[in-house]
Amino acid sequence: MRPPRHAANLDDMPRLLIADDHPLFRAALHQAALAALDDGSIGEACDLPGTLDALGAEPDTDLVLLDLHMPGSRGLSGLATLRGQFPAVAVMVVSAHDEPRVVRRVLDHGAAGFISKSASPGEITSAIRTVLDCGEWVPPHLGESVAALPSDPNDSDLAARLSRLTAQQYRVLGLLAEGLLNKQIADRLAIQERTVKAHVTAIFEKLGVRNRTQASMLLRTLDLADPARVD
Amino acid sequence: MRPPRHAANLDDMPRLLIADDHPLFRAALHQAALAALDDGSIGEACDLPGTLDALGAEPDTDLVLLDLHMPGSRGLSGLATLRGQFPAVAVMVVSAHDEPRVVRRVLDHGAAGFISKSASPGEITSAIRTVLDCGEWVPPHLGESVAALPSDPNDSDLAARLSRLTAQQYRVLGLLAEGLLNKQIADRLAIQERTVKAHVTAIFEKLGVRNRTQASMLLRTLDLADPARVD
DNA sequence: GGACGCATCGGACTTTCGTCCCATGGCCGG
DNA sequence: CCGGCCATGGGACGAAAGTCCGATGCGTCC
Structure with missing residues (x-):
């Protein structure tokens, strides 16, 4: 691990x-x-x-x-x-x-x-x-x-999966989890939408999910919320 | 409120x-x-x-x-x-x-x-x-x-938006936030995909979001995680 | 030098999403 | 009893998502 x-x-x-x-x-x-x-x-x-x-x-x-x-x-x-x-x-x-x-x-x-x-x-x-x-x-x-405390298998698993992402893929995942469109992600990263799609496909494969909603949910489990964040 | x-x-x-x-x-x-x-x-x-x-x-x-x-x-x-x-x-x-x-x-x-x-x-x-x-x-x-403690305006706002959802819309939102496709949601609720789409559109309008990823993120802010859930 | 991973794109394609019309029937409250 | 909200669907449509083939460079590591 x-x-x-x-x-x-x-x-x-x-x-x-x-x-x-x-x-x-x-x-x-x-x-x-x-x-x-x-x-x-x-x-x-x-x-x-x-x-x-x-x-x-x-x-x-x-x-x-x-x-x-x-x-x-x-x-x-x-x-x-x-x-x-x-x-x-x-x-x-x-x-x-x-x-x-x-x-x-x-x-x-x-x-x-x-x-x-x-x-x-x-x-x-x-x-x-x-x-x-x-x-x-x-x-x-x-x-x-x-x-x-036992290690949460979900956590170990998630850490293992996330560690397989490349730097750029991680950035794409972050933007994707904000609900941005591929086109918007492309603009933010100054690349083409096609490239974003390539990254997204790679992210899905590495994380073992099938669509962007599941991917963003997975990322959300990293939140260590204060039980009631007031920010 | x-x-x-x-x-x-x-x-x-x-x-x-x-x-x-x-x-x-x-x-x-x-x-x-x-x-x-x-x-x-x-x-x-x-x-x-x-x-x-x-x-x-x-x-x-x-x-x-x-x-x-x-x-x-x-x-x-x-x-x-x-x-x-x-x-x-x-x-x-x-x-x-x-x-x-x-x-x-x-x-x-x-x-x-x-x-x-x-x-x-x-x-x-x-x-x-x-x-x-x-x-x-x-x-x-x-x-x-x-x-x-001040009320978190995000919370009051979110509560107000969620309260506008109907029961069925709330169910759809829950399934949607699990990453299910419209078709899968339709099967779960034993209705047609068109109907799911109608609900999804209504949900977006009421929650003020533009796609399902944003909607599921919104729902996720309801999680009151133990700071480190072990479940 | 060569193998490999990575980022970057291209075309063509299917699927899913999301929106716009619309209609029906049920149920509830004034 | 009627107006309104709701759930349910239908047709059509454009947009976005996601996949499959491919390619080019650019580094690093052996």
């Missing part, structure tokens, strides 16, 4: 990327990361497209600290996108939703760890060190509950 | 319906309801279709005690269905999700009250009395937090 994270960057110069839409929290993560690294570089992004761009520019990034709730991503969709498009990059999810089942799902979707937003700087530093060392990190106070 | 609940049954013989898939809890609710009624009848149902059937058979029911999580309904969809098809019947939601934002959404979708599954029998009895008296009931310990 969780593909091996090979160190894209073998020397002792770890590359980190901090992806969070809250500047203050970004700074706090930055401090904790500095304490965890002897040396290395730390980038920042404030939304999902920015994160993808940064990874595209630095493909040998070792670790992304990812907030689940950012512009362009709610729930697990951002994580799924990153894991699908950059399977070699480890992702540690940072979230205020520190409930065992959320952590369980996050891990099942390929995250290398989970940091609660209420964690102390020291804990965050430990978490980063652990994950950079190819370990897995779960908040100590949640460890047992998470281990006790 | 919340249409007036006129007492369909003006004499002192209140009719209740308990809808919960857990027999034990159904019995507990039954006891609490008996304590709240001097006289009256109490029916039971264990899934959403059963609830709808029971209401169809007893349209002058006064109050339904509705579990949010039942076969055929997850999240707010069951509530929306009931409110849409039987606007004259008061619904009190019974759920373990006793978080303020859940309660807020439940009320915005037309519920007359909310009972936490951890409430005492006495509290449940009070709640039933209050609602039967055309009042609104929120657990005392949540009252302030719920009142402080």
Whole structure:
């Protein structure tokens, strides 16, 4: 399920990327990361497209600290996108939703760890060190509950399917799930409708669905709603 | 937003319906309801279709005690269905999700009250009395937090739109949101595809969407997921 | 260099979707 | 008893979706 994270960057110069839409929290993560690294570089992004761009520019990034709730991503969709498009990059999810089942799902979707937003700087530093060392990190106070939770087979299955999508296919899927027509998707991506159709067909085949409604439903199961989102 | 609940049954013989898939809890609710009624009848149902059937058979029911999580309904969809098809019947939601934002959404979708599954029998009895008296009931310990929460305009809007759907249209919408073709929906409902198309067009018009993918997305916002459903 | 995956398109085609007319019959409330 | 809403269908139609054949480049990996 969780593909091996090979160190894209073998020397002792770890590359980190901090992806969070809250500047203050970004700074706090930055401090904790500095304490965890002897040396290395730390980038920042404030939304999902920015994160993808940064990874595209630095493909040998070792670790992304990812907030689940950012512009362009709610729930697990951002994580799924990153894991699908950059399977070699480890992702540690940072979230205020520190409930065992959320952590369980996050891990099942390929995250290398989970940091609660209420964690102390020291804990965050430990978490980063652990994950950079190819370990897995779960908040100590949640460890047992998470281990006790079974993986949802639907989740593992979904993660496996989504990971087969290419980057472009993932973009098409996202637009498709907003109810856009093929023609509109084509305009957004600056390609021809025929090409969109080709992608859509490939998406259906990989996800094992037969039409766009089913595909968008599948994507929706990635939503990790606050039980009552007010946004 | 919340249409007036006129007492369909003006004499002192209140009719209740308990809808919960857990027999034990159904019995507990039954006891609490008996304590709240001097006289009256109490029916039971264990899934959403059963609830709808029971209401169809007893349209002058006064109050339904509705579990949010039942076969055929997850999240707010069951509530929306009931409110849409039987606007004259008061619904009190019974759920373990006793978080303020859940309660807020439940009320915005037309519920007359909310009972936490951890409430005492006495509290449940009070709640039933209050609602039967055309009042609104929120657990005392949540009252302030719920009142402080703003109604999500999306929710009010969605509730208003969904309430305009007819019973049959609601069924069609449900099947449509599962990714079924018009032809398949027709088979399920034992009607012609043309008729399904007529319903679908009406649904789009009432919901203000332009295709089935958008319609199914709209319906999906009714999901009140446990943050990480394991089902 | 060659195999492979990917993105990009093209044509032609069938199916499904969605809309526009229209009509019928039932049921309910004024 | 009648006007209105509803569910049910019919015919025809354009638009969109989805599939099947094909092709061209562009990278990467071995």
